[in-house]
Amino acid sequence: MSVNSAEHHYAHAALRHYNDGVFLHDSARLPNADYHYGFAVECALKSLLLRFTPATMDPKKPGGLPSKSPWVKDPATGKASHSYSHLPWVATDVALLTHGRSATRLSAALGGLTAFNTWSVDDRYRDGSNVAEGEVQRRRTVAEDILRLHEQALITGRLP
Secondary structure, rough: OOOHHHHHHHHHHHHHHHHHHHHHHHOOOOHHHHHHHHHHHHHHHHHHHHHHOEEEEOOOOOOOOOOOOOEEEOOOOOOEEOOOOOOOOOOOHHHHHOHHHHHHHHHHHHHHHHOOOOOHHHHHOOOOOOOOHHHHHHHHHHHHHHHHHHHHHHHHOOOO
8 A cells, every 4th residue: 555545544544533532532522532533434434445445536527636535436427426525424335335245244344333423524613512422432432343444454455
């Protein structure tokens, strides 16, 4: 993996955001911890998408600039059929991009993504009063699970 590749940057950003989330969570700074757990999961998933699925960072238009987030091309039209920007994502949308036994195991691992159904990147602009300790702890656990899956995939070169 090239150190200039999007996969590399997403992988390292996932760990950085997770570690920041733990630091903030342990300091009882729940809104910011929650924010970082979401970004950790988002970055790890983007890294996995780029490594193990047809997702790409290629320009969406010929001669255009590289995409800012992974996307998948519709084989019939050649246009973007799915873009992966910010959570929440539907876990089945991600799992459908893989094939065979990996798809089943990936779907099972991604089941915890429902913890992020109410997470929003826009929460960074809110006062944080809607963030509950139980919800942050659940998202931390899911982030840990996704990061373990990500690490295993990096080591073995395949999805679990």
